[in-house]
Amino acid sequence: MRSAWLVIRKDLRAELRRPQAMIAMLFFGFLLLVILDVAVPAGTEITPETGAGILWVAITFSSVLGLGRSFDREKENHCLEGLLLSPLSPEGLFGAKMAVNCIFMGLAELAILPLFFILYGDAFLRSLPALALVLLLANSGFAATGTLFAAITAGADRNEALLPMLFFPLVMPLIAMAVRATGMIFAGAPLPEYSSWLQVMAAFTLIFTGLGFLVSRHIFRD
Amino acid sequence: MAADDYLEVSGLCKEYEGCRALRDLSFRLARGDFLTLFGPNGAGKSTLLRIIATLTAPDSGRVRVDGADLEDGSEEFRKRLGFISHHALLYDQMSALENLVFSASLYGVADPGARAEELLAQVDLQLHRHRLAGTFSRGMRQRLSIARALVNDPDLLLLDEPFTGLDRQAALLLGELLLVLKERRRTIIMVTHDLDRGLAMASRVGILAGGRLAFLEPRHRIDAAAFAGLYLATINGETS
Incomplete structure (x- = not known):
């Protein structure tokens, strides 16, 4: 645990010193929100479902940029x-990288959400507490799946292209569930109506987190 | 495993996409042995070091260190392992001191800051402790890389062509550090093509060819000139 924390701290410090991943994630997220805002005709009311779709397009595409850089x-x-030669276990390394990805995604979302509420209506703002729960589950699932595939593709020459090709098809159910749950939250639905989506998202996250820990020894060693 | 054996390699086999890198390789080392392994390119020297370092899994065979199978507790074993490879293993965006403190912390060194300062002094980089590793000259990086490998004061040190590409100062420094470690009865396996340096430091000398140990003798039984001839004949036999 201690070694994993050292890796997390090292990555956070490095990102603070030279914020490559965060800048790429924020820039891409902002750009998508602005482009989609321009595409919607003026005066058109954004439905909760459309709002949820727009938000998750921005989050998903900006996240994959950060995930791709987690092993850079x-x-x-x-x-x-050097890390694999140290007493840090492969499972500890996977856990550390997953935690770092989760933190980076959370920070990017903290910046993307205000712009989303400004552009698409502050009516969605009242949904923030419930939305935070969806974001937490989706971030964990994204980070587990993304870290797993980022580790697998870390040794590949063109991993920037390979990662999205492997990542998106697998994470699609999680995105769909996040969009559904967010749409219902934006529409003001009570928790029991969308709790089943949250449960499946939690199961998805647990499965891929467990899988990541199980196979990390085989991924990181020849 | 005999009572005084520290490292036991038995029946190691490794194949990469149809190419057999190691074929039933076995040998034993006592604590404090300095084994220099010579061999032509592709003989399996680096593969052997990577398997002992737990970076690569063998297809069959096993490695035991201090009586323990590496499969059972490789994390515990790596606390006592040092590895100097072709790669610097340094973070360019971290200072020399930060690189060493990070490594020392990973290895659970009691006072990482003090150990890092001690090593920086040993490799004559204490005046550059706060400079980013990425701004170092090649020779300085090599010295910092050597310090990084010794941060945990390893019981077993693996060296893969350590003198290749080193500048004169770094080569002298590495030679001195290795002699100190040898005197302190650290077990060392060095893979090299450098006959003079390899023979000068070794207590045992081996030749790896075609994934097999073609020769393994204590250094005192070897005549340097005769060994050079044998080594050349082995290389020529491999390449012809």
């Missing part, structure tokens, strides 16, 4: 090999 720092000078 370990590639320079073969630092990943």
Whole structure:
């Protein structure tokens, strides 16, 4: 646990010093929100379902940029090999990278959400507490799946192209559930109406987190 | 495993896409042995080091260190392992001190800051402790990389072509550090093509060819000139 925390702290410090992943995620998220806002005719009322779709398009595409970079720092000078030579277990490394991805996604969302509420209506703002729960579950699921595939593709030459090709088809059910749950929350539905979506999202996250820990030893060692 | 054996390699086999890197490789080392392994390119030297370092899993065979199978407690074993490879294993965006403190912390060193300062002094980089590793010259990076590998004061040190590409100062420094470690009875396996340096430091000398140990003898039984001839004949036999 301690070694994993050291890796998390190192990655957060490195990102603070040179915020490559965060800038890419925020820029892409902002750009998508603005483009979609321009595409919607003026005066058109955004339905809860459409609002949910727009929000998750921005979050999903900005997240994949961050996930793709989660092993970039370990590639320079073969630092990943340095970590694997240390007493840090492969499971600890997976857990650390998943936690870092989760934190980066959460920080990006903290910046993307205000712009979303400004552009698409502050009526959605009242849904924030329930939305936070959906974001937490979706972030964990994204981070588990994304870290797993980022680790698998870390050694590949063109992993920037490979990661989305592997990641998106698998994470599609999670995105669909997040959009559904968010749409219902924006429409003012009570928790029991969308709790089944949250339960399936939690199950998805648990399955891919468990899978990541189970296979990390095989991913990181030849 | 005999009572004084520290490292036991038995029946190691490894194949990469149809190419057999190691074929039933077995040998034993006592604590404090310094084994220099020579061999032509592709003989399986790096694969052997990577398997002992737990970076690569063998297809069959096993490695035991201090009586324990590596499969059972490789995390515990890696606390006592040092590895100097072709790669610097340094974070360019971290200072020299931060790189060493991070590594020392990962290895659970009691006072990472003090250990990092001690190593920076040993490799003559204490005046550059706050400079980013990415701004270092090649020689400085090599010295920092050596310090990084020694951060946990390893019981077992693996060196993969450690002198290749080193500048004169870094090579001298590495030679001195290795002699100190040898005197302190650290077990060392060095893979090299450098006959002079390899023979000068070794207590045991081996030749790996075609994934097999073609030769393994204590250093005192070897005549340097005769060994050079044998080594050349082995390389020529491999390449012809």
